[in-house]
Amino acid sequence: MNGWEVCYQAAVFELDDDKLRVKIDDTRYAIDQRLEASLRAHTALGMKERRDMSNALEVLLVLERFLDRHTKAGRPAA
Numbered sequence: 001m002n003g004w005e006v007c008y009q010a011a012v013f014e015l016d017d018d019k020l021r022v023k024i025d026d027t028r029y030a031i032d033q034r035l036e037a038s039l040r041a042h043t044a045l046g047m048k049e050r051r052d053m054s055n056a057l058e059v060l061l062v063l064e065r066f067l068d069r070h071t072k073a074g075r076p077a078a
Contacts, residue, residue, distance in 0.1 A: 002034060003030050003033075003034070004030035004031045004033075005052070007026045007030045008030075008056045008060070010023050010026075010027075011023035011026070017067055017071070020063065024060050027060060031053050031056065034053070
């Protein structure tokens with residue numbers, strides 16, 4: 001399992017709102033680092049990994065929007 005996948009799993013299963021925001025940021029950073037490492041090494045990511053990263057970013061965006069909506073409503077998300 002790649003580092004970004006570990007971060008992603010931790011974010012998806014986090015129930016504390018503040019910790020979730022940090023884990024979302026950590027996951028995005030880990031994905032960015034994976035992409036940069038691939039570019040520096042001049043290696044192509046596999047189609048599955050690219051698709052997995054794209055899906056992970058979409059889920060993180062949904063989680064972030066969910067948190068934002070509930071925070072604006074004045075109640076915790078969990």
